[in-house]
Amino acid sequence: MYLTADWKKCTGCRLCLSVCCLCHFDEANPKKAALAIDAKFPEPGTFHPRVCDQCGTCASVCPVEAISRNKDGVYIIDSEKCTGCGACVEACPLKVMFIHEDSIVPIKCDLCKECIPVCSTRVLSIKE
Amino acid sequence: MFAYGGKVLRINLSTGQITVKNLDEKLVRDYLGGRGFAARILYDELKPGLDPLGPDNKIVVASGPLSGLFVPGAGKITFAAKSPATNSYGDSNMGGMLAAEIKYAGYDVLIIEGKANRPSYIYINNDRVEIREAGQYWGQGAITTEKMLKDDLGDQFQMAVIGPAGENLIKFACISHDFGRQAGRTGIGAVMGSKNLKAIALRGSKSLKIANPKLLKTLTGDIITQCQKHPALKLWLNQGTASVTVWSNEQGSFPTRNFQSGYFEGYKNISGDVMLKETIVTNKACFGCPMACGKYARTKKNNRTYYVEGPEYETAAMIGGDCAIGNITDLTYANWLCDELGIDTISGGSVVAFAMECYEKGIITDKDTDGIKLKFGDIESFEKILRKIAYREGIGAILAEGVKIASEKFGQGSDKFAMQVKGLEISGYESRKAPAMMLAYMTCDIGAHHNRAWAITHDIAVGRDKIEGKAQRVIELQHIRPVFDMIGCCRLQWVELDLSLEYYPQALAAATGLNYSLDDLLKCSERVWNLSRLFLIRESKNFGRHVDYPPARFYEEKVKNGPTRDSIAKKQDIDKLLDEYYRLRGWDENGKPTPAKLKELGLL
Numbered sequence: 001m002y003l004t005a006d007w008k009k010c011t012g013c014r015l016c017l018s019v020c021c022l023c024h025f026d027e028a029n030p031k032k033a034a035l036a037i038d039a040k041f042p043e044p045g046t047f048h049p050r051v052c053d054q055c056g057t058c059a060s061v062c063p064v065e066a067i068s069r070n071k072d073g074v075y076i077i078d079s080e081k082c083t084g085c086g087a088c089v090e091a092c093p094l095k096v097m098f099i100h101e102d103s104i105v106p107i108k109c110d111l112c113k114e115c116i117p118v119c120s121t122r123v124l125s126i127k128e
Numbered sequence: 129m130f131a132y133g134g135k136v137l138r139i140n141l142s143t144g145q146i147t148v149k150n151l152d153e154k155l156v157r158d159y160l161g162g163r164g165f166a167a168r169i170l171y172d173e174l175k176p177g178l179d180p181l182g183p184d185n186k187i188v189v190a191s192g193p194l195s196g197l198f199v200p201g202a203g204k205i206t207f208a209a210k211s212p213a214t215n216s217y218g219d220s221n222m223g224g225m226l227a228a229e230i231k232y233a234g235y236d237v238l239i240i241e242g243k244a245n246r247p248s249y250i251y252i253n254n255d256r257v258e259i260r261e262a263g264q265y266w267g268q269g270a271i272t273t274e275k276m277l278k279d280d281l282g283d284q285f286q287m288a289v290i291g292p293a294g295e296n297l298i299k300f301a302c303i304s305h306d307f308g309r310q311a312g313r314t315g316i317g318a319v320m321g322s323k324n325l326k327a328i329a330l331r332g333s334k335s336l337k338i339a340n341p342k343l344l345k346t347l348t349g350d351i352i353t354q355c356q357k358h359p360a361l362k363l364w365l366n367q368g369t370a371s372v373t374v375w376s377n378e379q380g381s382f383p384t385r386n387f388q389s390g391y392f393e394g395y396k397n398i399s400g401d402v403m404l405k406e407t408i409v410t411n412k413a414c415f416g417c418p419m420a421c422g423k424y425a426r427t428k429k430n431n432r433t434y435y436v437e438g439p440e441y442e443t444a445a446m447i448g449g450d451c452a453i454g455n456i457t458d459l460t461y462a463n464w465l466c467d468e469l470g471i472d473t474i475s476g477g478s479v480v481a482f483a484m485e486c487y488e489k490g491i492i493t494d495k496d497t498d499g500i501k502l503k504f505g506d507i508e509s510f511e512k513i514l515r516k517i518a519y520r521e522g523i524g525a526i527l528a529e530g531v532k533i534a535s536e537k538f539g540q541g542s543d544k545f546a547m548q549v550k551g552l553e554i555s556g557y558e559s560r561k562a563p564a565m566m567l568a569y570m571t572c573d574i575g576a577h578h579n580r581a582w583a584i585t586h587d588i589a590v591g592r593d594k595i596e597g598k599a600q601r602v603i604e605l606q607h608i609r610p611v612f613d614m615i616g617c618c619r620l621q622w623v624e625l626d627l628s629l630e631y632y633p634q635a636l637a638a639a640t641g642l643n644y645s646l647d648d649l650l651k652c653s654e655r656v657w658n659l660s661r662l663f664l665i666r667e668s669k670n671f672g673r674h675v676d677y678p679p680a681r682f683y684e685e686k687v688k689n690g691p692t693r694d695s696i697a698k699k700q701d702i703d704k705l706l707d708e709y710y711r712l713r714g715w716d717e718n719g720k721p722t723p724a725k726l727k728e729l730g731l732l
Contacts (some may be wrong), residue, residue: 011365011420013413014228015352018198019345026341028131028197029232031333039283041307042271042435045409045424101333118349120356120418121365121411 001072002054002127003035003109009121010047012039016115016124023114024107032100034109049123052096052109058088067108074111082106130339131193131639132156133231137257139250141323142183142242146257151236156642158730160652161192163613165237166208166219167659173239176666180212180315181297181322183243189230189288189328190237192616193640196228196336196415198348200355200627201618203227203415207288210667211314212299212322213475213530214551214575217663218314219613222288223414223422224306226330227616229286233332244324251281252330262326266295269468270304271436277329288328291470293518294321298528300475300553304467308412308422308437312472314552314574339641347638351621351631355418358625365411367400368421369441374399376445380692381558381565381584384449385504386481387547387681390558391690394454398444402456412437419620427460436464439473442578445556446477451484452504465511469518475530478553480513482531482546483523491540496523544680549576550664560682561695562587564598567705570676571602573660581605582623595701599708610653655729658713658721662731665720673719676706 014037017030025032038048059067059075066081067088084104089097098107116124129151138147159168166188178184187209194202205227211218230238233254240250244259247266251258265273270291277287287305294301294317301317302310311317320326338344355361363371373395376382380390396402403423412422424437439448439459447453447462466473480502486492487502494501500512516524526534531553535546547554552575559566564583569576586601587594608629612619615636621627633644644652665671683697710717714725726732 011411011413011417011422013415013417013420014225015198015200015416015418018416019349021335022198022338022341022345025335027335027337029333029335030228031232032335041424042275045307045412045426045435047410047412102335118352118418120352120361121420 001074001111003051003111003115004053004125004127005049005051005123007046007048007123009123010037010049011121012037012047015118016049019114019118023112031098032102032107034098034107035096035115036098050094050096051124053094054109054111055093057091057093058097058108061087061091063087072111075108076110077105077108079105130337130641131197132161133191133234133236133336135235136237136239137235137252138239138241139257139259140241141244141248141259141325144259158652158655160614160649161236162190162204162206162616163208163219163221163610164652164656165190166206167217167656167663169237169239170208170210170217171659171663174210178210180210180215181318183323185210185319185322187240187316187319187323188237189240191227191230192614194635195616196231197338197639198344199416199617199635199639200348200352200621201414201417202616203417204612204616204618205230206613207303207311207316209316209319211316211552211574212297212318213315216550216667217660218316218574220303220311220313220316221613222303222305222309222311223618224286224309225415226286226288226305228415229330229332231332231336232334233330234334238328240323240325243322247324247326249325249327249329252328254332254334265326267292270470271307271468273327274304274307277327281329285329285331287330290317290320290326291468291518293470294318295326296518296520296528297321298471298518298520299530300472300479301470302472304470308424308467309414310467310472312474313577317470338639340638344635344638347631347635351627352418355621355625355627360624361419364419364421364624366404368423370400370403370423370439370444372441373444373448376441376557378691379584379588380687380690381562382449383445383554383556383558385452386450386478386485386545387554387558388485389688389690390560390692392449392452392454394452395449397455398439398448398459406456407460409435414618417618419625421620425460427457429457429461434461434464436460436467438463442556443473443477446474446481450477450481451510453507453510454505458507462507462510465514469514471514471518474555475553476514476517478547479517479527479531479534480510482534482542483513483527485545486538486542491538491542492523498522544684547679547681549678550675552576554679557584558687558692559584559678560687560697561592561692563595563697563701563705564602566678566682566697567598567602567709568605570678570702570706571606571709573657573664579619580609595704599705599712602709603712606657607650607653610656611649614652614656655731658726658729658731661721671718671720673706673717676719678702
């Protein structure tokens with residue numbers, strides 16, 4: 001199971017980023033979210049959400065085996081084991097693992113699905 | 129302090145001094161944020177009588193406590209200064225991403241003082257604040273400058289920039305952001321230009337603490353679901369404010385040919401439907417907005433492709449109707465021109481419409497215009513005169529002062545159709561048959577702006593000729609609006625999607641831990657409204673009720689055609705509205721707040 005985004009519908013409102021941060025860190029900060037939006041302006045004037053497709057590259061490059069796959073096929077970081085080396089962030093093909101100065105542990109989508117209902121144009125959905 | 133950035137950043141461009149102070153708790157208690165902060169700080173810090181375009185003026189940029197949070201429409205920021213258009217308190221409210229970003233950088237308020245000795249921009253990256261040279265950006269268009277800055281600093285930076293109009297001190301120069309959002313009104317862009325300040329570039333990565341995150345998540349989650357279920361959402365997502373164009377023409381409230389009429393025969397060619405078919409590329413939202421009323425568009429003209437956000441309703445009204453630019457390609461292009469030059473499309477449209485009418489009536493001639501044959505509906509003469517204005521060339525230097533001063537220079541009775549109040553051009557609603565809307569324009573603290581009190585729907589709902597009760601409703605609306613401007617949110621979810629006002633004090637409490645009832649918030653609004661009135665009184669040489677009068681066209685000339693054809697405002701009704709308005713506000717017969725009212729609000 002993973003999150004997928006239909007970029008053509010994205011309005012760039014960042015509600016998904018806001019709710020992601022609020023649910024995981026009890027704070028407001030879109031830079032501490034497990035997804036991102038690239039805004040391409042003034043041309044061609046489109047938004048491009050980046051979301052994790054649970055490809056598992058992060059787990060395969062982690063030198064301390066801190067990232068493991070759960071029963072739903074979602075890759076989860078064990079923050080106790082993580083050393084903050086950044087290898088997973090570097091290797092992530094979709095650039096959807098994020099480093100923030102508040103913690104050495106990268107931020108990664110745990111497929112909590114909180115971002116899906118807040119989007120009024122229904123950009124985000126789950127793929128089995 | 130929960131939800132607030134907690135700091136005030138003060139930058140003096142003359143001395144280069146940069147200071148950071150904690151937010152004052154009393155200021156928070158009485159003025160909440162945003163416009164409230166701006167009005168109080170400017171009233172306290174600006175010496176009466178100063179030149180708005182001199183180094184003593186200050187620009188306050190202020191977010192609200194809910195800006196940047198998980199709250200619908202929490203992307204609104206206030207730019208304020210003493211306005212060069214009105215010589216009094218001026219502000220302009222802007223959407224986009226800046227309101228949120230400034231808080232992630234740790235600040236609620238930015239105060240810009242003095243004047244840089246050369247073109248400069250302010251660089252803010254969290255705690256790192258610098259005044260940098262802007263030689264390479266100076267002279268560039270606003271859209272171009274924002275792109276250059278993004279290329280130079282990175283996409284994570286949010287910009288507020290001015291175009292040539294701001295640099296050249298055009299009194300209706302705007303501040304642009306996010307390729308389509310503007311702080312358009314009251315000429316704050318010119319104040320930036322007067323300080324040699326081309327741009328502010330800002331990035332923040334800090335977190336805002338929330339008093340009760342679980343409650344905020346639940347409250348907002350429910351509200352967003354409610355917004356999504358509202359039948360009006362689809363129209364707003366598809367057309368944004370452009371959906372108002374058809375309605376406004378059907379109501380005969382669409383300013384046309386410099387407010388000679390309230391109905392533009394070509395409105396169907398510039399409507400939201402036409403945009404949907406021909407120009408819209410992307411629905412573009414401000415921070416946290418489920419409605420995404422920004423319509424990012426593309427058009428081709430003279431073999432070049434232009435990208436611009438809009439036209440919004442106000443642009444359609446003031447350039448489409450008021451200058452009679454009646455096709456979507458020309459209108460979109462005109463919108464791009466204004467955005468790139470850094471001109472407010474509302475005042476810009478009104479000034480060009482005024483010039484067109486003056487030319488039509490022979491008040492100005494080819495000799496004055498350097499041969500430009502100004503004509504309603506003609507995009508070529510529109511562009512030529514707009515460029516002359518932006519660069520203050522020839523007659524452009526007079527028009528750059530706004531319609532009030534231009535009409536004083538042109539004379540010959542042109543003041544009667546200089547469509548302004550207090551020096552600010554009237555925005556997009558013909559109001560001769562809409563007393564509440566007219567009163568809203570008359571009494572608006574920053575000059576004739578519609579959205580301090582969008583009262584026309586009340587006129588339509590209760591009867592357009594009715595006078596009784598209108599002042600009461602205008603005051604109610606004038607107190608609701610500042611709540612949004614203070615907390616840093618957009619009002620459109622309330623106006624268009626019927627979101628309950630009760631949500632906001634609840635969200636404010638969940639976010640900040642501060643307990644205000646809706647009535648408490650409205651009391652803060654009343655305080656702000658009276659404070660900006662005191663500012664106006666302090667700055668007026670000859671204060672009296674005459675400052676609240678509409679232009680003579682509204683009471684001396686009938687509407688020429690459309691559904692409101694032949695309607696006219698009566699002078700005795702105007703006085704009746706004002707008398708009632710002053711009385712309900714606790715102001716005297718000249719429109720001055722009484723000592724008792726000021727005491728009640730803690731302003732004396």
